[in-house]
Amino acid sequence: MKKINFFFPLILLFLQIIALPTYSQETLISGSELIEKMHAKYADNWYRHITFKQNMFRYKNDSLVRNEIWLVAYSAPSKLHLRYLDFNSGRGWLIANDTLYSYNHNKLKGKRPRLHELIILGYDVYGVSPQVTIPKIKQKGFDLSRVIQTEIRGNRVYQVGKPDSLCFWVHADNLLFYGTRRVSKNGTRDIFYENYREMYGKPVATEVQYFENGHMYLYEKYFDIRLPSSLPADFFEPENFDKTRW
Numbered sequence: 001m002k003k004i005n006f007f008f009p010l011i012l013l014f015l016q017i018i019a020l021p022t023y024s025q026e027t028l029i030s031g032s033e034l035i036e037k038m039h040a041k042y043a044d045n046w047y048r049h050i051t052f053k054q055n056m057f058r059y060k061n062d063s064l065v066r067n068e069i070w071l072v073a074y075s076a077p078s079k080l081h082l083r084y085l086d087f088n089s090g091r092g093w094l095i096a097n098d099t100l101y102s103y104n105h106n107k108l109k110g111k112r113p114r115l116h117e118l119i120i121l122g123y124d125v126y127g128v129s130p131q132v133t134i135p136k137i138k139q140k141g142f143d144l145s146r147v148i149q150t151e152i153r154g155n156r157v158y159q160v161g162k163p164d165s166l167c168f169w170v171h172a173d174n175l176l177f178y179g180t181r182r183v184s185k186n187g188t189r190d191i192f193y194e195n196y197r198e199m200y201g202k203p204v205a206t207e208v209q210y211f212e213n214g215h216m217y218l219y220e221k222y223f224d225i226r227l228p229s230s231l232p233a234d235f236f237e238p239e240n241f242d243k244t245r246w
Helices: 002-019 031-045 117-127 130-139 238-243
Strands: 049-060 063-075 079-084 092-096 099-104 107-113 147-152 155-162 166-171 177-184 187-199 202-212 215-226
Touching: 031 117, 031 130, 031 155, 092 238, 099 238, 107 238, 117 130, 117 177
Parallel strands: none
Antiparallel strands: 049 063, 049 215, 063 079, 079 092, 092 099, 099 107, 147 155, 155 166, 166 177, 177 187, 187 202, 202 215
16 A cells, blocks of 8 residues: 555656646747748638728727727738728728828828838738748848747747847747737837637638737727638729728
């Protein structure tokens, strides 16, 4: 009986150890190589066009202060058309040719250069050549030479860049984009792409959460998601903003 009592705790310890989650011990790679792997994994099973509605919840001091619905259309590479409320509001913006165009009352109110890192990392990276996306990611300031595996909010991720200034995260198990962190004199802003769902056999993030210094200030929930085989190029031409419908 003494021998059984001696070995029983060791057996329990062994069972606890083998039940612990295990993570890939893959040699750490550069950010550029990670981008290439992301593209290679999904290039043949990714969407080049998507439209959806997003329910926007804005928060201040942890309280909901506004809720509205926006309409969104995306086409690769880096083209986005967004409408506030509905097509008749006359308000919204376009991103095309790495330029942001803003509209009010269907009139162009301004434009400025804009590389949108969330569009590049969340959409373009899978369907557009890494030779196109990697220079843009570098231009946004991400240090692609720094890559580690770590855990964020219970998710095992590749972390690319410097978490004390600017970095992005990619799920280590499936290479789907997870989010970004930007630290400035105003504090820390984290953005997370959550709740990926299979849409027509393709993974689509259906929620995006925005935090400032640990407090949520914006939450997007996507619905009425469609993956058309094509979208007209003139959807993303600045002179056609007021005429565009989908």
